[in-house]
Amino acid sequence: MIVTSARLLRLLTLLQSRGFWTGAELAERLEVTERTVRRDVDRLRSLGYPVRSSTGVAGGYQLGAGASLPPLLLEDDEALAVSLGLRTAATGTVAGLEEPAVRALAKLEQMMPARLRRRVKELGAVAPLYHEGPQVEAKLLAALAATCRNFERASFRYETQERTTRRHVEPHGVVHTGYRWYLVAWDEDREDWRTFRIDRIRGQIKAGRRFTPRPIPEGDVAAYVSRSIASRPYAHQATVVFHAPKERVAKQVPALSAYLSPIDDERCRMETGADTLDRIALYVSLVGEDFEVEHPPELRTELRRLATRINRSLRK
16 A cells, blocks of 8 residues: 555656646556556546546547645755745736735745754845846746747747747747746747747747647757847847866856857857947956957957056056
8 A cells, every 4th residue: 555655656746746637657657557557547537637548540648727726745945945936926026926925925934844944034135136127926936837848839929129920849948037027939930049038928829739849949948048048139149168177167257148058168258248348348358257359350359449548547
């Protein structure tokens, strides 16, 4: 019975982690037969979990929406993480979550033992200090996250300063920079990768048929967003090679300001952008490492001008 109960919890975890599983995939993960998977699914249904199933070549299992949220068992560190997350949500950039976050935090702290309540109380000394970014609707984030998790095509209206267009995409991930929310997706009409500001998405998300995920540029969605917003939106882009390891340079270069990639153990490449070249010249100088300019040649001229101004001020 203990083995069966543990397997049921493992099955439930798998169903919650992804939108759709075939019977063969679940059987392989659980190291049982597909017949055992079917029996375990029936047991979950008897416990009130709405597991949906379909037959045929494309058949499989997915966890549907239930009538209520099942009980959760949290370790001490998990409870603290949830508490801190709720405090952040209460003052964050997701519209409509402030009041529910406060209610959920009150319920969580009411059930905590005294030792945890003391530790949570200490978190009250943690105060956020950041520029308020554009707010996005929680329902919109949830809809986009669902299409990413289930590998479902999506269409939506996207508004820029110039116009509003209908976009048809294959969503691969949602990224929060601390200031804005972004969607990384393959744009089917333009046949290329795109980064979409979620606060510019209008109306409802229309989910479509499933797609096969593609390899993401830069390896993951966060790195792709970093490269996209660090240089592409600006009038001037530059590439600089630092004679220092990427890990050391990264301590001086925020991910939103530039994209770093390793060359070898002693060098790394930075791609960045700005409205003027003199700003890029000042920025790379402040990193505090030896470097050489790859592109554009005009950046070298700006660096010479900067060096001349500094030397002239030192002679006074």
